[in-house]
Amino acid sequence: MSARAGIIVTGTEVLTGRVVDRNGPWCSEQLRALGVDHESTVVVGDRPADILAALNWLAAEGCALIITSGGLGPTADDLTATVVGEFQRREMVVDAPLHEQIAGILERFTARWPSVDQESIAAGNLKQATIPQGAAILEPIGTAPGLVVPPPEGSGGPTVVVLPGPPSELMPMWDAAAQTPAFIAATEGRAKIEQSMLRLFGIPESEIAATLRAAQADGIAIDELEITTCLRRGEIEIVTRFAPSKQALYDRFVEFVASTHADTIFSVDGTTIDQQLAALLSGPPLRTIALAESCTGGLVAARLTEMPGSAAYMRGGLIVYSNEAKSKLAAVAPEMIEQHGAVSEEVAVALASGARSVLDADVGVGVTGIAGPGGGTEQKPVGLVWCAVSLASGELVVRKLQLPGSRQLIRDRTTTVVLHMTSRLLRENST
Amino acid sequence: MSARAGIIVTGTEVLTGRVVDRNGPWCSEQLRALGVDHESTVVVGDRPADILAALNWLAAEGCALIITSGGLGPTADDLTATVVGEFQRREMVVDAPLHEQIAGILERFTARWPSVDQESIAAGNLKQATIPQGAAILEPIGTAPGLVVPPPEGSGGPTVVVLPGPPSELMPMWDAAAQTPAFIAATEGRAKIEQSMLRLFGIPESEIAATLRAAQADGIAIDELEITTCLRRGEIEIVTRFAPSKQALYDRFVEFVASTHADTIFSVDGTTIDQQLAALLSGPPLRTIALAESCTGGLVAARLTEMPGSAAYMRGGLIVYSNEAKSKLAAVAPEMIEQHGAVSEEVAVALASGARSVLDADVGVGVTGIAGPGGGTEQKPVGLVWCAVSLASGELVVRKLQLPGSRQLIRDRTTTVVLHMTSRLLRENST
Numbered sequence: 068m069s070a071r072a073g074i075i076v077t078g079t080e081v082l083t084g085r086v087v088d089r090n091g092p093w094c095s096e097q098l099r100a101l102g103v104d105h106e107s108t109v110v111v112g113d114r115p116a117d118i119l120a121a122l123n124w125l126a127a128e129g130c131a132l133i134i135t136s137g138g139l140g141p142t143a144d145d146l147t148a149t150v151v152g153e154f155q156r157r158e159m160v161v162d163a164p165l166h167e168q169i170a171g172i173l174e175r176f177t178a179r180w181p182s183v184d185q186e187s188i189a190a191g192n193l194k195q196a197t198i199p200q201g202a203a204i205l206e207p208i209g210t211a212p213g214l215v216v217p218p219p220e221g222s223g224g225p226t227v228v229v230l231p232g233p234p235s236e237l238m239p240m241w242d243a244a245a246q247t248p249a250f251i252a253a254t255e256g257r258a259k260i261e262q263s264m265l266r267l268f269g270i271p272e273s274e275i276a277a278t279l280r281a282a283q284a285d286g287i288a289i290d291e292l293e294i295t296t297c298l299r300r301g302e303i304e305i306v307t308r309f310a311p312s313k314q315a316l317y318d319r320f321v322e323f324v325a326s327t328h329a330d331t332i333f334s335v336d337g338t339t340i341d342q343q344l345a346a347l348l349s350g351p352p353l354r355t356i357a358l359a360e361s362c363t364g365g366l367v368a369a370r371l372t373e374m375p376g377s378a379a380y381m382r383g384g385l386i387v388y389s390n391e392a393k394s395k396l397a398a399v400a401p402e403m404i405e406q407h408g409a410v411s412e413e414v415a416v417a418l419a420s421g422a423r424s425v426l427d428a429d430v431g432v433g434v435t436g437i438a439g440p441g442g443g444t445e446q447k448p449v450g451l452v453w454c455a456v457s458l459a460s461g462e463l464v465v466r467k468l469q470l471p472g473s474r475q476l477i478r479d480r481t482t483t484v485v486l487h488m489t490s491r492l493l494r495e496n497s498t
Numbered sequence: 499m500s501a502r503a504g505i506i507v508t509g510t511e512v513l514t515g516r517v518v519d520r521n522g523p524w525c526s527e528q529l530r531a532l533g534v535d536h537e538s539t540v541v542v543g544d545r546p547a548d549i550l551a552a553l554n555w556l557a558a559e560g561c562a563l564i565i566t567s568g569g570l571g572p573t574a575d576d577l578t579a580t581v582v583g584e585f586q587r588r589e590m591v592v593d594a595p596l597h598e599q600i601a602g603i604l605e606r607f608t609a610r611w612p613s614v615d616q617e618s619i620a621a622g623n624l625k626q627a628t629i630p631q632g633a634a635i636l637e638p639i640g641t642a643p644g645l646v647v648p649p650p651e652g653s654g655g656p657t658v659v660v661l662p663g664p665p666s667e668l669m670p671m672w673d674a675a676a677q678t679p680a681f682i683a684a685t686e687g688r689a690k691i692e693q694s695m696l697r698l699f700g701i702p703e704s705e706i707a708a709t710l711r712a713a714q715a716d717g718i719a720i721d722e723l724e725i726t727t728c729l730r731r732g733e734i735e736i737v738t739r740f741a742p743s744k745q746a747l748y749d750r751f752v753e754f755v756a757s758t759h760a761d762t763i764f765s766v767d768g769t770t771i772d773q774q775l776a777a778l779l780s781g782p783p784l785r786t787i788a789l790a791e792s793c794t795g796g797l798v799a800a801r802l803t804e805m806p807g808s809a810a811y812m813r814g815g816l817i818v819y820s821n822e823a824k825s826k827l828a829a830v831a832p833e834m835i836e837q838h839g840a841v842s843e844e845v846a847v848a849l850a851s852g853a854r855s856v857l858d859a860d861v862g863v864g865v866t867g868i869a870g871p872g873g874g875t876e877q878k879p880v881g882l883v884w885c886a887v888s889l890a891s892g893e894l895v896v897r898k899l900q901l902p903g904s905r906q907l908i909r910d911r912t913t914t915v916v917l918h919m920t921s922r923l924l925r926e927n928s929t
Contacts, residue, residue, distance in 0.1 A: 078728070080728040080735070083530065085735060092514055096514060107543075107551075107552060109538055184705065187711065295510045306510065306516070364803025367796070369794075373905070384816070386815030386817070442809070
């Protein structure tokens with residue numbers, strides 16, 4: 068690939084982590100899909116000097132295209148357009164049609180806030196309509212237009228695409244940006260690159276290193292593929308980038324990994340465990356599910372219902388944080404809790420079957436554990452979790468976990484394990 | 499502040515967004531707390547040339563301290579230590595005591611995986627014990643040690659702190675890193691900077707711009723404070739950084755904002771709505787809570803139970819995705835659902851009081867809506883949500899929302915609104 072690009076994400080709130088950046092990764096993915104090599108993302112605060120330094124660096128690194136996000140708002144600390152104008156040595160001018168268009172948007176927008184200060188609205192309007200001369204304008208989604216700012220005539224410098232910070236405004240502008248002449252000129256020579264992902268669950272990352280060596284020894288030229296492995300939320304992801312001409316080689320590699328790790332590979336097509344479980348529940352045949360969660364407190368239900376269409380199979384969930392709720396909602400016998408404790412194999416199984424029968428579902432899930440930081444004992448330390456999944460047809464799987472880490476990590480990891488347990492049990496019992 | 503620092507986050511998985519970076523923001527916060535000026539974070543893939551380019555740039559920008567995260571694993575694509583060694587012109591050497599220490603960790607670790615490939619383990623062990631000569635070693639949390647690598651003698655270059663990628667390994671190493679002589683030397687001249695945050699809910703961002711101008715007009719020299727505003731999950735955050743000598747000025751500013759926006763400001767001390775609601779429920783007096791969630795599908799419960807100690811007040815939750823579950827679990831009359839529809843004011847109120855009485859709680863929350871993408875009609879479009887909160891003492895608040903955006907956004911925003919509604923109602927009814 069010869070076309071190179073860099074991304075600059077601006078905003079003190081992103082630099083310091085109050086806001087998680089979604090734009091950098093998303094733009095990276097778009098660039099990859101276009102066959103443009105994305106080398107690095109620079110995150111800077113709202114200081115103009117820092118934005119300018121990042122522009123200069125990426126240009127010096129040979130980027131022909133630079134994408135910026137953020138700093139297009141109506142307030143005084145939003146300075147990206149001005150800095151990019153300076154970088155491209157273009158005068159800042161008010162674009163009259165744009166000024167009018169934004170005024171129209173603001174009128175509709177401020178109708179909801181009758182007491183709004185009109186002077187501040189007008190100042191913001193003027194600011195957002197002031198753009199580097201010669202820039203292509205991308206239709207505003209909110210009130211901020213995007214900009215594609217070409218380099219100074221004959222300079223050979225990069226084209227800069229200036230996009231707003233809110234992902235819901237940035238994303239819809241991408242296609243228009245990619246169709247501007249300056250964008251196309253900057254990405255000449257791009258070549259399509261495939262990217263594909265394998266996902267495994269339940270093995271350590273070092274095993275993958277051994278498998279890669281074994282594949283090479285087996286005559287699969289994996290050095291012609293760009294392979295990265297990564298442990299994420301307890302799952303291992305193997306991401307491979309390759310030229311379309313290497314598809315057959317990649318297919319051989321996938322076959323090798325799949326046969327070596329037949330018991331732990333669960334996805335060869337990029338699908339997540341969430342999507343797979345949704346497909347298994349959707350059927351045919353449709354299988355309904357019900358949950359009773361203690362320590363995960365709704366996280367399993369929230370992940371299940373994140374999938375569009377989950378209403379078809381999601382019967383309901385019981386969040387049974389207290390012993391009373393376990394008995395009252397999921398019909399766990401108080402004597403059982405007294406005898407074995409709320410965090411026990413018996414109670415996990417009873418929660419699963421209780422949820423199933425109370426909500427008349429095909430699949431029941433029960434989770435009970437100690438997420439901490441308090442509540443642990445020597446016999447039952449923080450991180451101990453019992454998970455059970457049972458089917459109306461009688462099949463049952465139970466798992467005891469002893470998880471390290473924070474409350475958040477324990478709850479998150481448990482949720483992932485439960486999705487995998489449920490998915491496996493359904494796959495094994497599919498008709 | 500004279501001490502400047504930069505952060506380099508490595509990993510193709512972070513660059514392309516498969517993994518959300520938590521390390522950059524976290525390290526930024528630590529630097530700020532130390533009074534070190536953090537200018538920018540560079541995210542690069544696993545390519546050594548890109549890591550080296552980022553090191554060179556930050557050094558050229560005048561950073562006396564550079565923090566890297568990631569690329570310390572046992573596999574061949576983990577190259578950060580080697581690149582930093584090259585950057586600091588230090589030979590790579592095997593540290594014998596470290597080699598032995600990691601071997602011990604691996605022995606305990608691999609006991610869980612009996613079938614593991616011993617050769618790959620040994621190779622990873624050797625790799626992780628190979629470090630730039632003269633680097634200070636930070637005790638491994640997993641198997642990767644952290645490193646503090648001083649510049650070449652007399653070069654005046656930056657100290658590089660090399661930390662592992664998993665946040666659970668990186669974070670515990672920070673304090674040890676900050677106490678090494680090379681770190682201390684690199685951050686000489688640092689000056690304490692305060693950072694404080696105001697949070698508001700329910701007003702547009704442009705109002706804040708107007709308030710800032712009004713404060714200035716009122717004689718509050720806000721240009722001596724570094725103020726950034728940001729809209730996040732429906733809440734506005736005003737973050738101010740200032741020298742400790744400007745505390746009185748900041749206090750005047752807070753007073754001005756609080757009196758201008760008395761009805762929408764909810765936090766002046768950095769606390770989140772989650773923490774405030776937890777405190778209100780914990781009491782005294784203790785107030786127990788129960789939920790019945792339809793479209794949020796467990797998200798409200800998951801956020802409530804994310805707080806340590808929530809077991810004290812969290813009676814339980816009902817996830818009532820289906821009409822049957824609404825009736826069976828939360829005692830909503832089927833006739834009511836038939837007459838008004840599942841997404842209606844009546845059903846939201848019935849869910850709140852149903853959850854409350856079924857679980858014998860002081861506070862009941864009911865949520866029902868259409869998160870989409872399917873299921874909308876002309877009368878009840880996607881994004882329509884009814885939320886209700888009721889107290890055993892009879893107080894009730896109901897809100898109708900019409901939210902834009904994706905399924906995820908609608909569910910997330912609804913969750914935030916519900917936490918604010920509950921918090922306000924409890925504050926108004928505290929004794």
